[in-house]
Amino acid sequence: MSRHCLTIAVHLLLFFCWLICAYGQSAQPAVKLMTMGKPVAARAGLLTDRLTPRELEKWRTIENIVFAEDQNHQPWHPTLRGLWEWIEASGHTVYVEVVRSNRIATCTAGTFTIERFDPRGERHVAVIKLNLANIDQAFVGEATRRADGFIPFAKLNRAERYAEVLGHELAHAVHILTNLERSRVVEDVVQQTNQLLLSHHARRREASLTQDLKRRLTKRDSFLKELEAQAEAMEKVVWGELIRSKGSREKLPDLAEKP
Numbered sequence: 001m002s003r004h005c006l007t008i009a010v011h012l013l014l015f016f017c018w019l020i021c022a023y024g025q026s027a028q029p030a031v032k033l034m035t036m037g038k039p040v041a042a043r044a045g046l047l048t049d050r051l052t053p054r055e056l057e058k059w060r061t062i063e064n065i066v067f068a069e070d071q072n073h074q075p076w077h078p079t080l081r082g083l084w085e086w087i088e089a090s091g092h093t094v095y096v097e098v099v100r101s102n103r104i105a106t107c108t109a110g111t112f113t114i115e116r117f118d119p120r121g122e123r124h125v126a127v128i129k130l131n132l133a134n135i136d137q138a139f140v141g142e143a144t145r146r147a148d149g150f151i152p153f154a155k156l157n158r159a160e161r162y163a164e165v166l167g168h169e170l171a172h173a174v175h176i177l178t179n180l181e182r183s184r185v186v187e188d189v190v191q192q193t194n195q196l197l198l199s200h201h202a203r204r205r206e207a208s209l210t211q212d213l214k215r216r217l218t219k220r221d222s223f224l225k226e227l228e229a230q231a232e233a234m235e236k237v238v239w240g241e242l243i244r245s246k247g248s249r250e251k252l253p254d255l256a257e258k259p
Protein backbone atom coordinates (compact mmCIF):
# COMPACT_ATOMS: atom_id res chain seq x y z
CA MET A 1 0.00 0.00 0.00
CA SER A 2 1.44 3.37 -0.93
CA ARG A 3 2.30 6.00 1.68
CA HIS A 4 -0.42 8.22 0.24
CA CYS A 5 -3.07 5.55 0.66
CA LEU A 6 -1.84 4.86 4.16
CA THR A 7 -2.13 8.51 5.08
CA ILE A 8 -5.70 8.54 3.83
CA ALA A 9 -6.31 5.26 5.58
CA VAL A 10 -5.09 6.54 8.89
CA HIS A 11 -7.28 9.60 8.63
CA LEU A 12 -10.16 7.20 8.37
CA LEU A 13 -8.60 4.62 10.62
CA LEU A 14 -10.55 4.38 13.85
CA PHE A 15 -12.41 7.59 13.05
CA PHE A 16 -14.68 5.73 10.71
CA CYS A 17 -13.56 2.21 11.42
CA TRP A 18 -16.87 0.81 10.31
CA LEU A 19 -16.73 2.44 6.95
CA ILE A 20 -14.83 1.30 3.93
CA CYS A 21 -13.11 4.02 1.93
CA ALA A 22 -13.88 2.62 -1.53
CA TYR A 23 -16.94 4.75 -2.15
CA GLY A 24 -17.56 8.43 -1.71
CA GLN A 25 -20.77 7.61 0.09
CA SER A 26 -19.39 4.83 2.25
CA ALA A 27 -21.40 2.22 0.43
CA GLN A 28 -19.93 -0.73 2.25
CA PRO A 29 -22.13 -1.89 5.10
CA ALA A 30 -20.81 -0.40 8.27
CA VAL A 31 -22.64 -2.80 10.50
CA LYS A 32 -24.11 -6.02 9.22
CA LEU A 33 -27.00 -7.61 10.97
CA MET A 34 -28.30 -10.98 9.93
CA THR A 35 -31.37 -12.57 11.37
CA MET A 36 -31.25 -15.56 9.03
CA GLY A 37 -28.64 -17.84 7.58
CA LYS A 38 -26.28 -18.01 10.55
CA PRO A 39 -26.56 -20.71 13.15
CA VAL A 40 -27.03 -19.57 16.71
CA ALA A 41 -23.73 -19.86 18.55
CA ALA A 42 -23.77 -22.48 21.25
CA ARG A 43 -21.30 -20.66 23.46
CA ALA A 44 -21.05 -17.13 24.73
CA GLY A 45 -18.09 -14.83 25.31
CA LEU A 46 -15.15 -13.83 23.17
CA LEU A 47 -14.53 -16.82 20.87
CA THR A 48 -11.41 -17.57 18.82
CA ASP A 49 -12.83 -20.53 16.86
CA ARG A 50 -12.40 -18.70 13.56
CA LEU A 51 -8.65 -18.09 13.96
CA THR A 52 -5.97 -20.24 12.32
CA PRO A 53 -3.21 -21.64 14.58
CA ARG A 54 -0.86 -18.88 13.40
CA GLU A 55 -3.47 -16.18 14.07
CA LEU A 56 -4.15 -17.76 17.43
CA GLU A 57 -0.49 -17.33 18.32
CA LYS A 58 -0.74 -13.58 17.66
CA TRP A 59 -4.01 -13.47 19.58
CA ARG A 60 -2.30 -15.03 22.62
CA THR A 61 0.27 -12.22 22.53
CA ILE A 62 -2.56 -9.68 22.63
CA GLU A 63 -4.30 -11.62 25.39
CA ASN A 64 -1.09 -11.64 27.46
CA ILE A 65 -0.96 -7.88 27.23
CA VAL A 66 -4.64 -7.44 28.14
CA PHE A 67 -4.32 -9.56 31.28
CA ALA A 68 -0.85 -8.45 32.36
CA GLU A 69 -0.60 -7.66 36.09
CA ASP A 70 1.91 -6.08 38.42
CA GLN A 71 3.61 -8.00 41.24
CA ASN A 72 0.62 -7.38 43.51
CA HIS A 73 -1.72 -8.92 40.91
CA GLN A 74 -3.24 -5.56 40.06
CA PRO A 75 -4.21 -5.31 36.39
CA TRP A 76 -2.05 -2.97 34.32
CA HIS A 77 -4.86 -2.41 31.83
CA PRO A 78 -8.07 -2.32 33.87
CA THR A 79 -10.18 -0.62 31.18
CA LEU A 80 -9.12 -2.98 28.41
CA ARG A 81 -9.45 -6.01 30.64
CA GLY A 82 -12.83 -4.80 31.92
CA LEU A 83 -14.19 -4.52 28.38
CA TRP A 84 -12.99 -8.05 27.57
CA GLU A 85 -14.45 -9.45 30.79
CA TRP A 86 -17.79 -7.75 30.20
CA ILE A 87 -18.10 -9.59 26.88
CA GLU A 88 -17.12 -12.88 28.54
CA ALA A 89 -19.90 -12.51 31.11
CA SER A 90 -22.50 -10.90 28.85
CA GLY A 91 -24.25 -13.98 27.44
CA HIS A 92 -23.56 -12.64 23.93
CA THR A 93 -21.19 -14.29 21.47
CA VAL A 94 -18.42 -12.19 19.93
CA TYR A 95 -16.13 -13.97 17.48
CA VAL A 96 -12.65 -12.66 16.78
CA GLU A 97 -11.38 -12.75 13.22
CA VAL A 98 -8.25 -11.56 11.46
CA VAL A 99 -8.77 -9.95 8.07
CA ARG A 100 -6.86 -11.99 5.46
CA SER A 101 -7.57 -9.92 2.35
CA ASN A 102 -5.00 -7.43 1.09
CA ARG A 103 -7.57 -5.48 -0.91
CA ILE A 104 -6.59 -1.83 -0.94
CA ALA A 105 -10.20 -0.80 -0.33
CA THR A 106 -10.12 -2.10 3.21
CA CYS A 107 -8.15 0.68 4.86
CA THR A 108 -9.56 0.03 8.29
CA ALA A 109 -7.80 -1.23 11.40
CA GLY A 110 -10.75 -3.09 12.81
CA THR A 111 -14.50 -3.51 12.62
CA PHE A 112 -17.33 -4.52 14.89
CA THR A 113 -20.31 -6.19 13.25
CA ILE A 114 -23.49 -7.75 14.57
CA GLU A 115 -24.13 -10.96 12.66
CA ARG A 116 -27.30 -12.06 14.35
CA PHE A 117 -29.54 -9.67 16.22
CA ASP A 118 -31.59 -11.12 19.06
CA PRO A 119 -34.78 -9.04 19.45
CA ARG A 120 -34.85 -10.04 23.14
CA GLY A 121 -31.35 -8.60 23.58
CA GLU A 122 -30.08 -11.74 25.30
CA ARG A 123 -27.96 -13.62 22.75
CA HIS A 124 -26.64 -11.38 20.01
CA VAL A 125 -23.91 -12.87 17.81
CA ALA A 126 -21.25 -10.42 16.68
CA VAL A 127 -17.74 -10.36 15.27
CA ILE A 128 -14.67 -8.21 15.82
CA LYS A 129 -12.31 -8.21 12.86
CA LEU A 130 -8.74 -6.99 13.24
CA ASN A 131 -6.77 -5.99 10.17
CA LEU A 132 -3.28 -6.67 11.47
CA ALA A 133 -1.55 -5.80 8.19
CA ASN A 134 -3.17 -2.36 8.11
CA ILE A 135 -2.32 -1.79 11.76
CA ASP A 136 1.32 -2.75 11.08
CA GLN A 137 1.56 -0.32 8.18
CA ALA A 138 -0.42 2.55 9.65
CA PHE A 139 1.30 5.90 9.51
CA VAL A 140 1.77 7.45 12.95
CA GLY A 141 2.48 11.15 13.19
CA GLU A 142 1.09 14.68 13.11
CA ALA A 143 -1.10 13.84 10.14
CA THR A 144 -3.07 11.38 12.24
CA ARG A 145 -3.44 13.54 15.34
CA ARG A 146 -7.08 13.76 16.42
CA ALA A 147 -8.89 16.92 17.46
CA ASP A 148 -8.27 16.15 21.13
CA GLY A 149 -4.51 15.87 20.53
CA PHE A 150 -4.32 12.09 20.70
CA ILE A 151 -2.22 10.30 18.06
CA PRO A 152 -3.34 6.68 17.70
CA PHE A 153 -0.54 4.10 18.14
CA ALA A 154 2.01 6.70 19.24
CA LYS A 155 5.00 5.02 20.98
CA LEU A 156 3.40 1.58 20.82
CA ASN A 157 4.96 -1.58 19.40
CA ARG A 158 3.18 -3.94 17.08
CA ALA A 159 1.32 -6.07 19.65
CA GLU A 160 0.40 -3.01 21.71
CA ARG A 161 -1.15 -1.43 18.62
CA TYR A 162 -3.27 -4.56 18.16
CA ALA A 163 -4.34 -4.23 21.79
CA GLU A 164 -5.30 -0.57 21.24
CA VAL A 165 -7.48 -1.46 18.24
CA LEU A 166 -8.99 -4.34 20.16
CA GLY A 167 -9.86 -1.88 22.92
CA HIS A 168 -11.62 0.36 20.38
CA GLU A 169 -13.65 -2.51 18.95
CA LEU A 170 -14.46 -3.95 22.36
CA ALA A 171 -15.70 -0.50 23.36
CA HIS A 172 -18.11 -0.59 20.40
CA ALA A 173 -19.18 -4.10 21.36
CA VAL A 174 -19.91 -3.26 24.98
CA HIS A 175 -21.57 0.08 24.19
CA ILE A 176 -23.92 -1.47 21.64
CA LEU A 177 -24.60 -4.89 23.13
CA THR A 178 -25.20 -3.54 26.60
CA ASN A 179 -28.27 -1.63 25.45
CA LEU A 180 -31.07 -3.27 23.48
CA GLU A 181 -32.47 0.01 22.22
CA ARG A 182 -29.05 1.05 20.91
CA SER A 183 -28.61 -2.35 19.23
CA ARG A 184 -32.01 -1.90 17.64
CA VAL A 185 -31.10 1.55 16.34
CA VAL A 186 -27.94 0.06 14.86
CA GLU A 187 -30.16 -2.44 13.09
CA ASP A 188 -32.79 0.06 11.96
CA VAL A 189 -30.67 3.06 11.06
CA VAL A 190 -27.40 1.52 9.96
CA GLN A 191 -28.19 -1.86 8.47
CA GLN A 192 -31.29 -0.90 6.53
CA THR A 193 -29.63 2.21 5.12
CA ASN A 194 -26.58 0.22 4.05
CA GLN A 195 -28.75 -2.33 2.32
CA LEU A 196 -30.65 0.41 0.48
CA LEU A 197 -27.42 2.10 -0.55
CA LEU A 198 -25.93 -1.15 -1.81
CA SER A 199 -28.99 -1.99 -3.85
CA HIS A 200 -29.03 1.56 -5.23
CA HIS A 201 -25.43 1.16 -6.40
CA ALA A 202 -26.19 -2.24 -7.87
CA ARG A 203 -29.21 -1.02 -9.81
CA ARG A 204 -28.28 2.50 -10.82
CA ARG A 205 -24.63 3.09 -10.19
CA GLU A 206 -24.52 6.49 -11.85
CA ALA A 207 -27.90 7.78 -10.75
CA SER A 208 -28.10 10.36 -7.99
CA LEU A 209 -29.43 9.34 -4.60
CA THR A 210 -33.08 9.80 -3.81
CA GLN A 211 -34.08 12.36 -1.19
CA ASP A 212 -35.20 9.56 1.12
CA LEU A 213 -31.84 7.80 0.86
CA LYS A 214 -29.98 11.05 1.44
CA ARG A 215 -31.99 11.64 4.60
CA ARG A 216 -31.27 8.10 5.76
CA LEU A 217 -27.54 8.54 5.10
CA THR A 218 -27.45 11.75 7.10
CA LYS A 219 -29.17 10.03 10.01
CA ARG A 220 -26.89 6.98 9.75
CA ASP A 221 -23.70 9.04 9.62
CA SER A 222 -24.75 11.15 12.57
CA PHE A 223 -25.43 7.99 14.59
CA LEU A 224 -22.09 6.45 13.55
CA LYS A 225 -20.33 9.65 14.59
CA GLU A 226 -21.78 9.31 18.09
CA LEU A 227 -20.67 5.69 18.28
CA GLU A 228 -17.18 6.60 17.09
CA ALA A 229 -16.80 9.35 19.66
CA GLN A 230 -17.53 6.89 22.46
CA ALA A 231 -15.13 4.22 21.13
CA GLU A 232 -12.36 6.75 20.48
CA ALA A 233 -12.61 8.06 24.02
CA MET A 234 -12.23 4.53 25.38
CA GLU A 235 -9.40 3.83 22.97
CA LYS A 236 -7.49 6.83 24.29
CA VAL A 237 -7.88 5.53 27.85
CA VAL A 238 -6.62 2.10 26.73
CA TRP A 239 -3.63 3.73 24.99
CA GLY A 240 -2.81 5.54 28.25
CA GLU A 241 -2.86 2.24 30.17
CA LEU A 242 -0.55 0.64 27.59
CA ILE A 243 1.89 3.55 27.78
CA ARG A 244 1.95 3.56 31.59
CA SER A 245 2.68 -0.17 31.81
CA LYS A 246 5.11 -0.28 28.90
CA GLY A 247 8.35 0.07 30.84
CA SER A 248 7.38 -2.56 33.41
CA ARG A 249 6.04 -5.02 30.84
CA GLU A 250 9.14 -4.83 28.69
CA LYS A 251 11.20 -6.20 31.58
CA LEU A 252 9.09 -9.37 31.63
CA PRO A 253 10.22 -12.05 29.14
CA ASP A 254 6.65 -13.24 28.35
CA LEU A 255 5.52 -9.76 27.42
CA ALA A 256 8.56 -8.41 25.62
CA GLU A 257 7.94 -8.06 21.91
CA LYS A 258 9.38 -10.88 19.86
CA PRO A 259 11.21 -10.00 16.65
Ligand SMILES: [Zn+2]
Nearest residue numbers: 014017228231
Ligand atom coordinates in the same frame (compact mmCIF):
# COMPACT_ATOMS: atom_id res chain seq x y z
ZN1 LIG B 1 -14.96 2.55 15.60
